Structures are given as C-alpha cells and as structure tokens.
Amino acid sequence: MFLTGTAVLLSKAEAESHSIHDIVMPLPGFDVIYPSHHIGEGYREMLKADGLDIDNMRHRIRDYSLSGAYRHVVLRPHNVSWQVISYDDPRIPMVHTDIEKLQGKPPPVFPTEGQYRALRMEFSLPPSTYATMAIREVLKMDTSIKTQTQLNTTWLN
Numbered sequence: 001m002f003l004t005g006t007a008v009l010l011s012k013a014e015a016e017s018h019s020i021h022d023i024v025m026p027l028p029g030f031d032v033i034y035p036s037h038h039i040g041e042g043y044r045e046m047l048k049a050d051g052l053d054i055d056n057m058r059h060r061i062r063d064y065s066l067s068g069a070y071r072h073v074v075l076r077p078h079n080v081s082w083q084v085i086s087y088d089d090p091r092i093p094m095v096h097t098d099i100e101k102l103q104g105k106p107p108p109v110f111p112t113e114g115q116y117r118a119l120r121m122e123f124s125l126p127p128s129t130y131a132t133m134a135i136r137e138v139l140k141m142d143t144s145i146k147t148q149t150q151l152n153t154t155w156l157n
Contacts (some may be wrong), residue, residue, distance in 0.1 A: 029068020
C-alpha cells in the first residue's frame with residue numbers, strides 16, 4: 001500500500017505514543033523525507049550503487065521522474081481466519097476455489113483425523129503487500145522458490 005502525503009519525523013518522546021504499525025519508510029523519489037540516521041545513509045548508498053542521485057530524482061522527461069511515496073513497515077492483515085485440516089492424500093485440493101463456488105460445487109470435506117495436517121489461512125491485505133511474507137511470518141518457514149520447489153517435489157513424487 002503506497003501512501004502519499006508527508007511523513008513526520010518524531011522525537012523519541014513522541015515516538016513512544018506510536019506503534020510499529022505507524023512507521024513508514026520512503027520509496028525513493030524527490031517528494032519524500034528520508035530518515036536522518038544510518039537508514040537514510042543506506043538509501044543513499046543503494047541508490048548510488050545503481051547510478052542514481054538521491055538529491056536529484058527529478059528528470060527533464062516527466063515519465064522518468066520519481067516522486068516517491070511511503071510504505072508501512074508492518075501491516076496487520078484483516079478478515080483473518082484459519083483452520084487446521086487433517087488429511088491422508090497429499091494430492092487432494094485444500095481450498096474451495098472461486099470457480100468451484102461459481103459452478104455450485106460443494107466445498108471439500110476433510111476427515112477429523114488423518115496422516116497429514118495442513119493450515120488453511122484466509123486474510124485480506126491492501127494492494128502492494130505480499131501474502132507470502134505474512135505466511136512466512138506465521139509459519140516461521142523459508143518461502144524461497146528453491147525451498148517451495150523442493151517441498152512440491154517431495155510431496156508429489
């Protein structure tokens with residue numbers, strides 16, 4: 001979720017009345033305030049490594065100018081629900097898809113006990129946030145493509 005507007009630098013006393021959910025970080029551009037501590041220097045170094053000048057993000061061709069925006073560091077998902085599912089066959093579908101719902105098909109029914117367990121989660125996130133990051137934090141598990149491919153290979157063979 002991109003936020004437009006102005007960021008506010010807070011004193012230590014002011015920051016104590018806010019939570020991590022209030023913190024935003026800038027997406028590079030000419031119309032944002034960069035952190036004034038070492039994180040701001042990190043922005044400067046990363047942009048410089050890519051040949052960009054943090055102090056000159058405007059370009060004479062307007063489409064090449066970067067105005068920037070802000071993004072929350074941490075977001076809480078909404079409409080959260082979850083269910084632990086027991087099953088025996090790793091090839092059965094775990095979700096009732098939108099297409100199946102439109103076709104009037106009944107949702108899958110799972111046994112009360114089974115050899116395997118799965119966690120089915122449902123939640124809503126704003127645009128430009130990543131469900132894979134939320135899932136990684138819940139499961140405390142590597143969500144890299146390599147690891148997920150290995151899991152699929154293990155289960156489907």
